[in-house]
Amino acid sequence: MADHGAQHETVTYPGARLPDRAYRVDANGVGIAVAEWGKEDDPVLMLVHGGFDFAATYDVFAPKIANRGFRVVAWDQRGHGDSDHAHLYCWDADLRDMRAVLDYVADGPIPVIGHSKGGSLIVQMADFEPHRFSHLVNIDGIPCKRRAPDISEHDRTKMLADEIGGWLDHRRQTAVASRKPDTLDGLAKRRQRINPRLSVDWLRYLVTRGGRLDADGWRWKLDPSMRFGGFGPWRPEWAQLRLPGIGAPFLGVLVTEQEEMGWGTTPDDLAGWVPPNGRIELVQGAGHFVHIEQPELVLDMVMDFLGCA
Amino acid sequence: MILLTHNRIQLALHELRCGDGTPLLLLHGLGEHSPARTPDSASAWTGPVYALDFTGHGQSTVPIGGGYTAEVLMADADTAVAHLGPSTIVGRGLGGYIAVLLAGARPALVRGAVIEDGPGSAGGGPAPTSQVLSTPVHTMKSPPDPFALYELSKDIRPPDYAANFARLAVQHSGLDVPLAVAARFRPAWLQAVADEAGVVECSVQAALELFSGARPTRSR
Numbered sequence: 001m002a003d004h005g006a007q008h009e010t011v012t013y014p015g016a017r018l019p020d021r022a023y024r025v026d027a028n029g030v031g032i033a034v035a036e037w038g039k040e041d042d043p044v045l046m047l048v049h050g051g052f053d054f055a056a057t058y059d060v061f062a063p064k065i066a067n068r069g070f071r072v073v074a075w076d077q078r079g080h081g082d083s084d085h086a087h088l089y090c091w092d093a094d095l096r097d098m099r100a101v102l103d104y105v106a107d108g109p110i111p112v113i114g115h116s117k118g119g120s121l122i123v124q125m126a127d128f129e130p131h132r133f134s135h136l137v138n139i140d141g142i143p144c145k146r147r148a149p150d151i152s153e154h155d156r157t158k159m160l161a162d163e164i165g166g167w168l169d170h171r172r173q174t175a176v177a178s179r180k181p182d183t184l185d186g187l188a189k190r191r192q193r194i195n196p197r198l199s200v201d202w203l204r205y206l207v208t209r210g211g212r213l214d215a216d217g218w219r220w221k222l223d224p225s226m227r228f229g230g231f232g233p234w235r236p237e238w239a240q241l242r243l244p245g246i247g248a249p250f251l252g253v254l255v256t257e258q259e260e261m262g263w264g265t266t267p268d269d270l271a272g273w274v275p276p277n278g279r280i281e282l283v284q285g286a287g288h289f290v291h292i293e294q295p296e297l298v299l300d301m302v303m304d305f306l307g308c309a
Numbered sequence: 310m311i312l313l314t315h316n317r318i319q320l321a322l323h324e325l326r327c328g329d330g331t332p333l334l335l336l337h338g339l340g341e342h343s344p345a346r347t348p349d350s351a352s353a354w355t356g357p358v359y360a361l362d363f364t365g366h367g368q369s370t371v372p373i374g375g376g377y378t379a380e381v382l383m384a385d386a387d388t389a390v391a392h393l394g395p396s397t398i399v400g401r402g403l404g405g406y407i408a409v410l411l412a413g414a415r416p417a418l419v420r421g422a423v424i425e426d427g428p429g430s431a432g433g434g435p436a437p438t439s440q441v442l443s444t445p446v447h448t449m450k451s452p453p454d455p456f457a458l459y460e461l462s463k464d465i466r467p468p469d470y471a472a473n474f475a476r477l478a479v480q481h482s483g484l485d486v487p488l489a490v491a492a493r494f495r496p497a498w499l500q501a502v503a504d505e506a507g508v509v510e511c512s513v514q515a516a517l518e519l520f521s522g523a524r525p526t527r528s529r
């Protein structure tokens with residue numbers, strides 16, 4: 001058997017704090033794992049994680065917000081973290097799951113912070129059900145048109161065919177698929193390929209929170225049927241179209257350092273699209289996970305926006 | 310009935326008629342299920358005839374908590390084709406849209422696809438609209454899954470997206486005509502498909518006659 005050396009190791013990270021409460025909410029039969037930091041009678045603030053992440057990616061950021069007097073609520077999206085692996089996944093299903101958590105924790109408008117996919121989800125929810133939110137903070141989660149390389153139409157069609165064929169081949173295997181096991185360090189290093197700006201120490205911590213230790217090693221809890229990338233009819237500009245109509249105060253946080261997991265959206269891309277009660281802040285020298293790279297800076301930005309500075 | 314596995318779903322594939330040659334695969338419309346016998350429009354087909362119940366329909370698994378997309382149903386149909394081998398497809402309504410997607414995605418395995426009128430043809434239109442996020446109510450204990458009815462009737466179908474799949478079928482199937490539109494109702498996506506070179510408009514019977522001896526007529 002391979003040596004998974006760190007299997008008994010307790011991994012800590014400076015400033016990271018486990019949730020004060022953890023429980024499950026039923027979302028139309030799908031069990032959603034919810035985590036909370038802070039006092040139960042403090043006002044609720046919700047955090048929404050990005051694709052292929054999980055609530056514990058807020059283990060540093062959430063306690064800082066809780067320390068400012070909020071009951072911080074985050075949940076694992078279906079198929080992520082400790083939530084159920086569902087039969088099916090789609091955008092509307094994620095929105096319904098979000099609503100199930102909102103119904104459980106809040107009976108009035110609350111501030112919400114969404115990162116990446118979570119930022120896009122809250123923009124759409126604010127369009128569907130604007131009464132849910134008092135303030136929206138979107139951390140590098142505003143899609144813009146895909147960066148299209150200058151390639152011929154023939155090659156573009158070939159790329160599309162390869163992408164779809166690859167996805168269908170993947171679907172043929174998912175019934176028996178499992179995430180690839182590795183040592184704790186190995187899983188952290190693999191994660192660093194898509195999170196190149198995050199430290200190995202942080203990623204090792206994340207493995208112990210978003211992964212599980214099986215007999216053959218550590219593997220991410222993420223549903224193996226989920227696949228990075230993909231295709232479909234959805235257009236990134238559709239999310240942008242909803243922005244100007246947002247009525248609640250809106251803070252969009254963008255970054256200068258682009259990486260694979262981000263959209264690469266710039267303030268210029270959003271010129272004319274920012275809602276009347278909104279503003280965009282650009283963080284210099286930070287990447288897609290700016291709230292992990294510079295949690296204090298983003299915290300101050302958010303508190304100032306909420307009037308809690 | 311043959312049970313096929315697609316991820317956590319058991320799909321019911323029904324053999325309606327046995328025979329020799331290229332299988333004909335029938336894909337039902339939104340909210341429907343496989344027919345009990347071969348439709349009259351396909352009676353002249355000499356090969357075996359099969360019909361697939363999509364996820365959440367007929368005798369296939371009803372998933373928990375929704376999450377439907379047309380692309381996942383395309384993978385349902387791909388699961389059937391993986392079992393049957395190269396097949397000709399007739400799809401009704403939603404099944405017609407799925408047939409176009411699969412014809413583009415698996416051009417070597419789909420030996421002609423016919424799009425018929427049927428429920429769920431229009432989907433959610435070509436672009437997003439103001440929508441309410443509803444949770445479907447189960448008014449019946451049996452399929453179809455109300456989440457399927459709700460989500461797949463909102464499924465957005467941009468014309469250029471569907472046309473891309475038609476183009477892939479035309480370019481990579483090796484068939485001069487890989488798609489036939491028999492439907493009279495033409496939502497924007499289907500009109501875009503019908504407008505593509507290499508797509509014909511004719512009856513189901515005429516299309517099946519065309520596809521019955523379908524062999525690659527040009528190199529891929």
